[in-house]
């Protein structure tokens with residue numbers, strides 16, 4: 001039995017997801033800048049972290065990766081088109097908050113690059129990498145086909161979508177990603193987003209207020 005735990009952390013209320021297999025190996029999707037919060041959960045579940053997959057380079061999803069990777073030996077994965085964000089957390093914080101809020105912002109020593117269409121096989125979890133630019137140029141959604149789960153990052157939320165007014169963001173690109181990489185999934189697929197509650201593809205297809213932007 002695979003287990004998935006949602007950990008909501010830091011001032012942005014970012015969701016990280018900890019996937020744990022029978023052997024108690026774990027895979028983390030996103031790493032908010034509050035590694036203690038994640039570390040507490042990892043310890044409570046007695047998990048050996050083997051991988052950290054970043055949906056995109058915004059600091060609220062990446063800040064904790066450096067500390068968690070260093071402490072566990074886990075390998076960090078991210079798309080190269082977001083290197084300008086992933087590798088520069090403090091510049092992002094200055095720009096968005098005009099200050100450095102409390103948190104951990106260590107960049108991992110080494111980042112393996114994700115590629116569209118790649119099948120990432122870690123801890124018995126096979127994730128299909130779907131490059132979904134728009135919120136950021138290197139944003140990726142991760143589709144766990146065997147469980148019918150999409151880790152959606154900041155691409156799609158329950159009743160909303162990711163903003164595209166930050167550096168590297170682009171509306172038409174986000175809507176194209178939605179049409180070609182997200183809405184091609186079945187209605188039953190569970191969507192686990194980077195902020196807020198979970199939803200399904202079917203529910204967002206029929207009720208999301210932005211649906212006309214991608215279905216036209």
Ligand SMILES: [Zn+2]
Pocket residue numbers: 056058135154
């Ligand atoms: Zn973001």
Ligand SMILES: [Zn+2]
Pocket residue numbers: 012014058060061154194195
């Ligand atoms: Zn976010």
